[in-house]
Every structure is written in C-alpha cells, then in structure tokens.
Amino acid sequence: MELQGKVAIVTGGGTGIGKEISKLLAAAGAHVVVNYSRSEADAIATAKEIETNHVPALPIKADVSSAAEVVAMVEQTERALGRLDVLVNNAGYTKFISIKASTACPKRTGSAHLTSMSRESGSAPRPPYRPCAEPVVVLSSM
Numbered sequence: 150m151e152l153q154g155k156v157a158i159v160t161g162g163g164t165g166i167g168k169e170i171s172k173l174l175a176a177a178g179a180h181v182v183v184n185y186s187r188s189e190a191d192a193i194a195t196a197k198e199i200e201t202n203h204v205p206a207l208p209i210k211a212d213v214s215s216a217a218e219v220v221a222m223v224e225q226t227e228r229a230l231g232r233l234d235v236l237v238n239n240a241g242y243t244k245f246i247s248i249k250a251s252t253a254c255p256k257r258t259g260s261a262h263l264t265s266m267s268r269e270s271g272s273a274p275r276p277p278y279r280p281c282a283e284p285v286v287v288l289s290s291m
Contacts, residue, residue: 153178156230158222160184160213161240163192170237175199175206182226183208184240205230213240 157174161167162183168191171181181199183206185192192208199206207229211222226233 152235154180155234156180156182156226156232157235157237158182158184158209158226158233159237159239161186162237163188163195163208167237167239168195170239171195171199171206174235174237175202175204178202178204179235180205180230181207182222182230184211184213184222186210186212186240213238 152174155178157179159167159171159174159181162171162181163185167183171183172195175181181196181204183192183196183199185208189208189210192210196206196208207226209222209225211218213219223233
C-alpha cells in the first residue's frame with residue numbers, strides 16, 4: 150500500500166508499539182496523528198521525532214473508550230490534515246490489580262480494547278459524508 154501523503158491515526162501512538170508504528174508510517178511518508186490519553190509528553194515527543202521525516206505529525210488527546218472523544222479526534226484530524234486514510238487501533242488499557250479486585254477491571258479494559266475498535270472503524274455516530282478509514286489495523290499490547 151502506498152502511504153505517501155496518506156493520513157493515519159495511531160491510537161496509543163506515543164509509546165511502545167504504537168510509537169514504533171507511528172514512526173514507520175511517517176518514514177513511509179504518511180501524515181500521522183499520535184493519539185494519547187494520558188501520555189501527553191510522550192505523544193508530543195513522538196510527534197516531534199516523526200516530523201524529522203518532513204511529514205506532519207499531530208498529537209491529539211482522546212480516550213478511545215469514549216465515543217464522543219473518538220468523533221472529536223476524527224473531526225480534528227480532518228480539519229488539520231484534510232482527511233483520514235488509515236486507522237491503527239493500538240490503544241489499550243492495563244491496570245495491575247489483585248485477583249480479589251479483578252471483577253472491577255474488565256468493564257474499563259474491555260471498553261478500551263473492544264469498543265474503541267468499533268467506534269473508530271465506523272460505528273461511532275458520524276456524518277454520512279465521512280467514510281470509514283481504510284485500512285483499519287486492530288492490535289493491542291498489555
């Protein structure tokens with residue numbers, strides 16, 4: 150797939166696997182949105198590093214477990230970069246807890262890992278003129 154000039158969102162794009170994916174997309178010429186929820190400094194640093202490839206990079210804060218924040222992120226991407234061509238759904242949520250407390254965690258974890266995939270790839274409330282990004286890559290690390 151030719152990525153030169155394409156616009157990609159990488160959720161969780163400022164750290165770990167997401168950071169490496171962001172850098173690889175930029176090296177191939179893609180304009181990259183580095184999404185973050187809590188790691189602002191990392192996302193900003195990743196965006197600056199990406200820009201050394203002479204392509205735009207934009208850190209955007211959005212909790213992908215929130216439909217409203219996902220829609221706002223896509224809209225901000227389109228305003229700033231003109232469109233959305235590629236989505237890498239990498240963001241995940243990990244919380245280290247005791248086994249006794251484990252019944253409280255699955256809803257938040259499942260929301261970040263599972264519902265964000267469907268929200269970002271097209272089931273979130275979207276104006277009808279806005280097509281789903283193609284391709285959609287879904288992964289997560291914990």
